[in-house]
Amino acid sequence: xxxxxxxxxxxxxxxxxxxxxxxxxxxxxxxxxxxxxxxxxxxxxxxxxxxxxxxxxxxxxxxxxxxxxxxxxxxxxxxxxxxxxxxxxxxxxxxxxxxxxxxxxxxxxxxxxxxxxxxxxxxxxxxxxxxxxxxxxxxxxxxxxxxxxxxxxxxxxxxxxxxxxxxxxxxxxxxxxxxxxxxxxxxxxxxxxxxxxxxxxxxxxxxxxxxxxxxxxxxxxxxxxxxxxxxxxxxxxxxxxxxxxxxxxxxxxxxxxxxxxxxxxxxxxxxxxxxxxxxxxxxxxxxxxxxxxxxxxxxxxxxxxxxxxxxxxxxxxxxxxxxxxxxxxxxxxxxxxxxxxxxxxxxxxxxxxxxxxxxxxxxxxxxxxxxx
Amino acid sequence: xxxxxxxxxxxxxxxxxxxxxxxxxxxxxxxxxxxxxxxxxxxxxxxxxxxxxxxxxxxxxxxxxxxxxxxxxxxxxxxxxxxxxxxxxxxxxxxxxxxxxxxxxxxxxxxxxxxxxxxxxxxxxxxxxxxxxxxxxxxxxxxxxxxxxxxxxxxxxxxxxxxxxxxxxxxxxxxxxxxxxxxxxxxxxxxxxxxxxxxxxxxxxxxxxxxxxxxxxxxxxxxxxxxxxxxxxxxxxxxxxxxxxxxxxxxxxxxxxxxxxxxxxxxxxxxxxxxxxxxxxxxxxxxxxxxxxxxxxxxxxxxxxxxxxxxxxxxxxxxxxxxx
Ligand SMILES: Cc1ncc(C[n+]2csc(CCOP(=O)(O)OP(=O)(O)O)c2C)c(N)n1
Ligand SMILES: [Mg+2]
Numbered sequence: 222x223x224x225x226x227x228x229x230x231x232x233x234x235x236x237x238x239x240x241x242x243x244x245x246x247x248x249x250x251x252x253x254x255x256x257x258x259x260x261x262x263x264x265x266x267x268x269x270x271x272x273x274x275x276x277x278x279x280x281x282x283x284x285x286x287x288x289x290x291x292x293x294x295x296x297x298x299x300x301x302x303x304x305x306x307x308x309x310x311x312x313x314x315x316x317x318x319x320x321x322x323x324x325x326x327x328x329x330x331x332x333x334x335x336x337x338x339x340x341x342x343x344x345x346x347x348x349x350x351x352x353x354x355x356x357x358x359x360x361x362x363x364x365x366x367x368x369x370x371x372x373x374x375x376x377x378x379x380x381x382x383x384x385x386x387x388x389x390x391x392x393x394x395x396x397x398x399x400x401x402x403x404x405x406x407x408x409x410x411x412x413x414x415x416x417x418x419x420x421x422x423x424x425x426x427x428x429x430x431x432x433x434x435x436x437x438x439x440x441x442x443x444x445x446x447x448x449x450x451x452x453x454x455x456x457x458x459x460x461x462x463x464x465x466x467x468x469x470x471x472x473x474x475x476x477x478x479x480x481x482x483x484x485x486x487x488x489x490x491x492x493x494x495x496x497x498x499x500x501x502x503x504x505x506x507x508x509x510x511x512x513x514x515x516x517x518x519x520x521x522x523x524x525x526x527x528x529x530x531x532x533x534x535x536x537x538x539x540x541x542x543x544x545x546x547x548x549x550x551x552x553x554x555x556x557x558x559x560x561x562x563x564x565x566x567x568x569x570x571x572x573x574x575x576x577x578x579x580x581x582x583x584x585x586x587x588x589x590x591x592x593x
Numbered sequence: 594x595x596x597x598x599x600x601x602x603x604x605x606x607x608x609x610x611x612x613x614x615x616x617x618x619x620x621x622x623x624x625x626x627x628x629x630x631x632x633x634x635x636x637x638x639x640x641x642x643x644x645x646x647x648x649x650x651x652x653x654x655x656x657x658x659x660x661x662x663x664x665x666x667x668x669x670x671x672x673x674x675x676x677x678x679x680x681x682x683x684x685x686x687x688x689x690x691x692x693x694x695x696x697x698x699x700x701x702x703x704x705x706x707x708x709x710x711x712x713x714x715x716x717x718x719x720x721x722x723x724x725x726x727x728x729x730x731x732x733x734x735x736x737x738x739x740x741x742x743x744x745x746x747x748x749x750x751x752x753x754x755x756x757x758x759x760x761x762x763x764x765x766x767x768x769x770x771x772x773x774x775x776x777x778x779x780x781x782x783x784x785x786x787x788x789x790x791x792x793x794x795x796x797x798x799x800x801x802x803x804x805x806x807x808x809x810x811x812x813x814x815x816x817x818x819x820x821x822x823x824x825x826x827x828x829x830x831x832x833x834x835x836x837x838x839x840x841x842x843x844x845x846x847x848x849x850x851x852x853x854x855x856x857x858x859x860x861x862x863x864x865x866x867x868x869x870x871x872x873x874x875x876x877x878x879x880x881x882x883x884x885x886x887x888x889x890x891x892x893x894x895x896x897x898x899x900x901x902x903x904x905x906x907x908x909x910x911x912x913x914x915x916x917x
Contacts (some may be wrong), residue, residue, distance in 0.1 A: 244721035286896045297792030340896030349719045349894030367651045400650035428651055430627035435649040502627060560897050566890050587889045588858040
């Protein structure tokens with residue numbers, strides 16, 4: 222795609238992609254949506270929300286260990302961006318990964334069981350909340366170290382290009398992660414080598430207890446792209462159609478030029494940074510309440526669909542009930558699933574020890590054992 | 594004596610040193626306004642102000658390096674890693690710059706800096722967040738590495754670390770932060786490189802560091818109750834410098850030794866200690882040196898399995914009985 226530039230475009234720099242409201246509405250990814258598809262998108266956001274609310278309950282009951290970062294409030298970003306992907310496109314994210322996992326088609330059972338540390342979890346209980354993986358669904362994780370996924374995203378794009386596909390990698394990061402050195406090295410390499418990757422900054426305005434102003438020089442964050450000669454855009458992330466339009470435009474551009482791009486979506490998380498953050502010092506209750514009231518992505522999309530007469534109150538209710546029931550069933554499934562057997566601690570470390578018929582090396586690989 | 598938590602002990606150590614010495618300051622993610630992800634710096638921003646208690650972006654390479662640069666100029670920074678697992682993105686700064694600076698400059702420059710934070714498994718945060726890199730950092734000549742296990746040790750060692758003229762890595766433990774212990778009101782330091790006998794005994798020497806000390810202490814009590822065995826427990830406290838003398842003295846007395854650490858076994862701290870013991874006390878050993886460490890796999894998330902992966906009292910007792 223060549224850059225759409227209309228007279229009414231508020232474009233401020235030659236690197237910035239700006240879509241007018243009209244362009245958002247008329248974007249082909251939005252125009253082509255059937256009523257059914259719209260409902261599906263709504264349902265997906267609701268399923269993510271209800272899944273996470275159920276996970277919060279389970280965490281509070283001590284069923285889930287360690288760190289658990291919820292995505293509540295940000296659903297439109299994962300659903301909007303991932304719903305415009307083509308088959309060959311790929312995605313990778315940070316530790317706040319439940320939304321992306323579900324949006325890419327992971328099921329609630331495997332996701333909930335992973336949180337419970339169960340054998341039936343997507344990573345067999347080895348990764349936990351921060352480390353979801355589903356490569357067959359094009360989801361390359363779930364990464365716990367801030368910024369560490371950004372070179373991987375560029376690497377996935379490298380492979381897509383190398384393999385001669387038209388695929389693009391979506392690589393998610395937070396507004397705090399933009400200050401990791403790894404990210405900047407990844408940006409330079411992606412631009413220099415023309416790698417088909419879109420870095421998606423989910424700007425929920427805080428990195429833990431630190432607001433964007435206190436952690437990042439320069440604004441908008443996506444504009445740092447210009448230093449690398451990259452295109453960028455910044456848009457509201459709570460409006461599903463906007464997210465889809467920008468992602469669609471970015472995908473067209475990246476597919477066409479094999480150049481990377483940065484997309485920044487403004488969004489908001491409702492709960493603490495993780496389940497262990499009491500969230501009482503760095504923002505006010507009013508700020509949270511105000512956002513929920515004025516900008517909740519699910520309510521917002523519901524009201525649009527209601528206006529379009531696509532969604533009725535009755536259907537909305539059904540979707541909600543089904544999502545809750547599905548999440549509750551997933552919790553039961555997780556509860557009833559077994560923990561991995563102790564021997565599993567020693568599996569999945571080296572390819573060759575899991576595939577003893579194809580042993581490729583000699584010598585000792587492990588220096589103690591479960592029975593010591 | 595006051596009874597305070599390990600967390601408070603660290604806070605007191607840093608605050609008292611900041612009172613003593615204008616050049617000491619602390620920086621790290623969430624250390625100021627949020628009072629630390631684990632609340633170790635509670636109240637320090639209010640007490641010392643934003644010039645000396647500094648919130649950083651998530652830029653470990655950058656702020657570790659800034660700390661090292663400032664230390665070269667004579668300041669005495671304390672750099673907090675939210676956990677040591679995140680120090681891995683700053684590994685180059687710590688090893689290539691902090692550890693090597695004095696040597697490469699032929700002694701013209703020194704780097705009086707403290708890197709600190711928690712380094713532990715056992716809290717179900719999975720492989721990326723459960724690292725215990727005392728062996729990595731102790732492998733670099735130029736660095737000092739300490740692993741306090743009690744509130745008393747945490748305070749005394751931290752103060753010594755801040756006063757030290759070389760870079761010191763202080764590896765704390767989130768599970769120990771709430772542990773309480775007696776800590777004197779008056780100023781004291783514990784010299785780096787001095788181990789502590791946490792439990793005297795005659796039948797076997799157990800050497801441990803960090804939280805493994807607490808687990809081993811429990812195991813030692815159970816060995817006594819269940820088998821009448823008197824284990825002597827040595828808490829290394831400091832990995833480098835290492836108190837070889839205390840270890841060797843004890844081995845000469847008990848003639849049997851069990852090494853316990855929460856780190857993975859290969860190239861771990863206890864591998865070096867085992868070498869030293871066989872090298873310097875070979876004739877005193879009545880049995881092979883025993884060893885308990887984390888099961889040799891990346892840290893598992895699943896809660897009951899992580900309990901199995903880390904040294905626990907059962908594994909320690911079994912290993913002790915094997916060499917008795
Ligand atoms: C290298 C590194 N440093 C610190 C942390 C601890 N940590 C985890 S998430 C986080 C905040 C990240 O904020 P942001 O990038 O805005 O993403 P968000 O959590 O808001 O989605 C921090 C400091 C980490 N995981 N990795
Ligand atoms: Mg954020």
